[in-house]
Amino acid sequence: xxxxxxxxxxxxxxxxxxxxxxxxxxxxxxxxxxxxxxxxxxxxxxxxxxxxxxxxxxxxxxxxxxxxxxxxxxxxx
Amino acid sequence: xxxxxxxxxxxxxxxxxxxxxxxxxxxxxxxxxxxxxxxxxxxxxxxxxxxxxxxxxxxxxxxxxxxxxxxxxxxxxxxxxxxxxxxxxxxxxxxxxxxxxxxxxxxxxxxxx
Numbered sequence: 001x002x003x004x005x006x007x008x009x010x011x012x013x014x015x016x017x018x019x020x021x022x023x024x025x026x027x028x029x030x031x032x033x034x035x036x037x038x039x040x041x042x043x044x045x046x047x048x049x050x051x052x053x054x055x056x057x058x059x060x061x062x063x064x065x066x067x068x069x070x071x072x073x074x075x076x077x
Numbered sequence: 078x079x080x081x082x083x084x085x086x087x088x089x090x091x092x093x094x095x096x097x098x099x100x101x102x103x104x105x106x107x108x109x110x111x112x113x114x115x116x117x118x119x120x121x122x123x124x125x126x127x128x129x130x131x132x133x134x135x136x137x138x139x140x141x142x143x144x145x146x147x148x149x150x151x152x153x154x155x156x157x158x159x160x161x162x163x164x165x166x167x168x169x170x171x172x173x174x175x176x177x178x179x180x181x182x183x184x185x186x187x188x189x190x
Contacts, residue, residue, distance in 0.1 A: 047161060047165045047168065047169075048159070048160075048161050048165060051161070051162070051164070051165065052146070052147070055147070055148050060148070062148040062149060063142065063148035063149045064148075068111070068149075070163075070164055071164045072164065072168075
């Protein structure tokens with residue numbers, strides 16, 4: 001089962017409205033993605049919590065429907 | 078094995094092993110690129126670590142995700158604390174934070190050149 005880059009981006013933006021999201025399909029198979037998410041909400045939050053927030057936004061699809069998502073998160077410079 | 082027994086086993090493993098890595102495959106034969114990368118980082122830092130192969134044990138594979146509330150493997154634990162998955166470990170390695178954490182926890186390692 002695969003997910004589109006647009007679907008991933010929408011889920012993240014729905015949960016974190018101010019996020020700037022870039023999703024890249026690494027293998028072209030709809031299964032291996034890299035996402036960069038920049039949001040003011042991440043400020044002062046540990047990386048662990050930032051990634052947890054993205055996983056929560058993906059509503060359980062991570063590790064199942066979505067096999068691999070490399071994550072890079074940060075607060076705006 | 079019930080879920081609480083799996084959690085007990087995980088708790089015993091992460092308490093008994095200062096650096097514990099849950100991964101796909103073994104340190105010698107990783108079966109996933111993300112797991113392989115974390116093994117490579119720990120090996121590069123000469124950190125003594127123990128691994129558990131979730132592919133050999135479906136209960137552990139589900140159990141570790143529930144334990145940490147983290148949906149993917151690999152998962153690295155240092156002194157019983159969940160540190161993160163592949164992306165976090167990679168970033169911490171690159172910024173030197175991983176060395177700092179290991180030093181703070183009194184875990185022997187060599188500083189990356």
